[in-house]
Amino acid sequence: MNNEQVRITAERAAPDRGVVEAFAAGLRGGVLWPGAAGYDEARRVWNGMIDRWPALIARCAGAADVAAAVRFARAHGLLVAVRGGGHHVAGSAVCDGGLVIDLSGMQGIRVDPAAGTVRAEAGATWGELDRATQTWGLATPGGVVSDTGIAGLTLGGGLGWLRRKHGLAIDNLLAVEIVTADGRLRRASAREEPDLFWAVRGGGGNFGVVTAFEYRLHPVGPEVMFCFVFYPARVAGAALRFFQGYCAGAPDEVSAFAILGTVPAAPLFPADAHGADFVLFAACHAGPVEEGARALQPLRELGAPLADLSAPMPFVEVQATFDADYPAGELRYYWKSRYLDALSDAAIDRLLALAAERPSPLSTVDIWQLGGAMSRVGAGDTAFGRRDAPFLLGVEANWAAPAEDERNIAWARRACAAMAPFATARSYPNLEAGEGLARAAYGANYDRLVALKRRYDPANLFRLNQNLAPS
Ligand SMILES: Cc1cc2nc3c(=O)[nH]c(=O)nc-3n(C[C@H](O)[C@H](O)[C@H](O)COP(=O)(O)OP(=O)(O)OC[C@H]3O[C@@H](n4cnc5c(N)ncnc54)[C@H](O)[C@@H]3O)c2cc1C
The missing domain is CATH 3.40.462.20 (Vanillyl-alcohol Oxidase; Chain A, domain 3)
Known part of the structure; x- marks a missing residue:
């Protein structure tokens, strides 16, 4: 297909314009579709090999927008891609013909130096997070390139320059706020929804859309x-x-x-x-x-x-x-x-x-x-x-x-x-650019992950990732 045909196919995959407009009116962010100003920029990801045309891009401004987008995708049977920093080599932050839940506008970061913690929204990059925490001489383990997103990197584990001193990004994760497939915003930590908290620490984007991360900080440098x-x-x-x-x-x-x-x-x-x-x-x-x-x-x-x-x-x-x-x-x-x-x-x-x-x-x-x-x-x-x-x-x-x-x-x-x-x-x-690697990647944790996938996302709404198929 040429670009024009791809664009038309993407447009046809969207619900009726009136339905989309009502959805857009309910978001604090906005919605983009093929032909809209900013659409082309918003569908691009880090990997130049990826050229996908989503039917809709929901530019979320907060957790309420994310919850609305998840409910909208479910109600209209749309394929869902979730975009944090857009850096995964497989280009899974963008899809053809579905809905991209785009978190790149959600970049709030709040450091609590007394508690030694930082809360960051899911569209932040490591460069932004490090800049905020290093102002206090603190850091949490992230990755080794500053423009990668904190979201995808953390959910997959997170290997960086502090991995041997302070562990993986997930080893310093204290809590997440996450919209699950049922459209509910939840908080998961060691005390709240501990199973879900276990699963998001390495299980990638399989369990919902994380809207914010809370990390433990350590004195580092400056x-x-x-x-x-x-x-x-x-x-x-x-x-x-x-x-x-x-x-x-x-x-x-x-x-x-x-x-x-x-x-x-x-x-x-x-x-x-x-x-x-x-x-x-x-x-x-x-x-x-x-x-x-x-x-x-x-x-x-x-x-x-x-x-x-x-x-x-x-x-x-x-x-x-x-x-x-x-x-x-x-x-x-x-x-x-x-x-x-x-x-x-x-x-x-x-x-x-x-x-x-x-x-x-x-x-x-x-x-x-x-x-x-x-x-x-x-x-x-x-x-x-x-x-x-x-x-x-x-x-x-x-x-x-x-x-x-x-x-x-x-x-x-x-x-x-x-x-x-x-x-x-x-x-x-x-x-990993390859697909179908989840069983091999997770070893002994695979069965527990699949059981939790069945509990939190039985219809596999979140499947553009290293997918843990629920059945
Ligand atoms: C240049 C470069 C350097 C890298 N360096 C490192 C490194 O040092 N250490 C390391 O561990 N990894 C590294 N990586 C890999 C990196 O961890 C992944 O690419 C990661 O997915 C990037 O996160 P992102 O938010 O930018 O990804 P995106 O492409 O936005 O997302 C990737 C996937 O993560 C999931 N996801 C993203 N955001 C959310 C969310 N808020 N809620 C739920 N699911 C979500 C989705 O399934 C999505 O498809 C690097 C990658 C690149 C391109």
């Missing part, structure tokens, strides 16, 4: 030691072997990555390295700067680096280090993930070979160091799928030309499959 050192690919094997040993002995304050990629033509790298492959160590130390400098120093002593940008840095800057690598709307993205049981010599050799086959210089192979605080929470205490793995592998296909889609997607799938001997089948749903 300045922390950050390591960001690039080495040439010829030392990558030795570097990854070193990384595995370093990670085994690192204190909880350190959360590190090893990343295989291609040197961009930027002045900070020697000109003769442009276009060659690199291995990058990126690590944050969430404690005093001098202690951090000592703890991260070994990562900086593997021979002559291509570039070493390590320095004490404001935590909010650390949180934005990778932002420029992930422009919204411009690039096409397809990502996959697997928990690695170990970083053995054979696994390292395989990773290096797969990295060398990347069809796009923008693509990377990322190894996340796990462990520490996130691994000390019980496997069944939250719905999150796996906590005991020492590493998470992220295979990121990032490219620009539509004609290159097939080659890049095939590489990401092949690379992930080739790591099967070194990885459990479990993936991290937040970093």
Whole structure:
């Protein structure tokens, strides 16, 4: 179908105009449909490969709007997509022909420094949340790119620079306000609706539309030691072997990555390295700067680096280090993930070979160091799928030309499959473009999640996600 046909199909999927107008009149935000001013902008998400045309976009201004939108979707049998920050690689924040419940206008943030908590509406991004909390020298674990939404990232677990010191985002979640499929606004916490609270901590968007999150805060920074050192690919094997040993002995304050990629033509790298492959160590130390400098120093002593940008840095800057690598709307993205049981010599050799086959210089192979605080929470205490793995592998296909889609997607799938001997089948749903992975992602928590899905969303209204089918 061409764009015009898609637009007409989207329009036809909507209820009669009079019905839509009555719905719109009842919202404090507004409603957009194909052709309306702002519609095209509002249907775009971070992944430039996603081009979907919803029949309606409800731009919610508060929880009452969200509840009205959920009831409207049910009454008219509309497919529902929920948009927080719009960053999921699968583009599940937007749908063809249904209703998008768009929370991007809900960005209120209130820090309570005395209680050490923050309440944030579901359209906020990590950049905004960090800015508010860091004003008080406080932070809660989020992600490593500042324009991702707090909503999708938290509901899927939330891995960031504080994961080993303070756990996942969900480990610091105190409560959510959530509109369930019956249109009711509820509060879920350890005391109120504890089953629902268990399920939203890792179970993604399966259980309703969260309108606000309340997190515990910790003193962090405002300045922390950050390591960001690039080495040439010829030392990558030795570097990854070193990384595995370093990670085994690192204190909880350190959360590190090893990343295989291609040197961009930027002045900070020697000109003769442009276009060659690199291995990058990126690590944050969430404690005093001098202690951090000592703890991260070994990562900086593997021979002559291509570039070493390590320095004490404001935590909010650390949180934005990778932002420029992930422009919204411009690039096409397809990502996959697997928990690695170990970083053995054979696994390292395989990773290096797969990295060398990347069809796009923008693509990377990322190894996340796990462990520490996130691994000390019980496997069944939250719905999150796996906590005991020492590493998470992220295979990121990032490219620009539509004609290159097939080659890049095939590489990401092949690379992930080739790591099967070194990885459990479990993936991290937040970093997964694939579908139908829920059973494999949740392991022993899967059955309890499905039972709760049956209780809270028996008709599977919320199904554009890593779906837990109720039957
Ligand atoms: C550049 C980039 C960097 C990333 N870095 C990290 C990282 O460091 N750590 C990490 O853990 N993950 C990371 N991710 C993955 C990230 O966690 C997911 O993409 C997450 O879905 C982003 O949240 P969002 O609100 O922007 O997503 P959206 O695309 O808006 O939503 C994704 C899905 O989440 C659900 N959802 C969203 N909002 C709500 C809500 N309010 N109520 C109910 N369900 C909702 C819906 O099912 C929706 O389809 C990164 C992703 C990108 C693109």
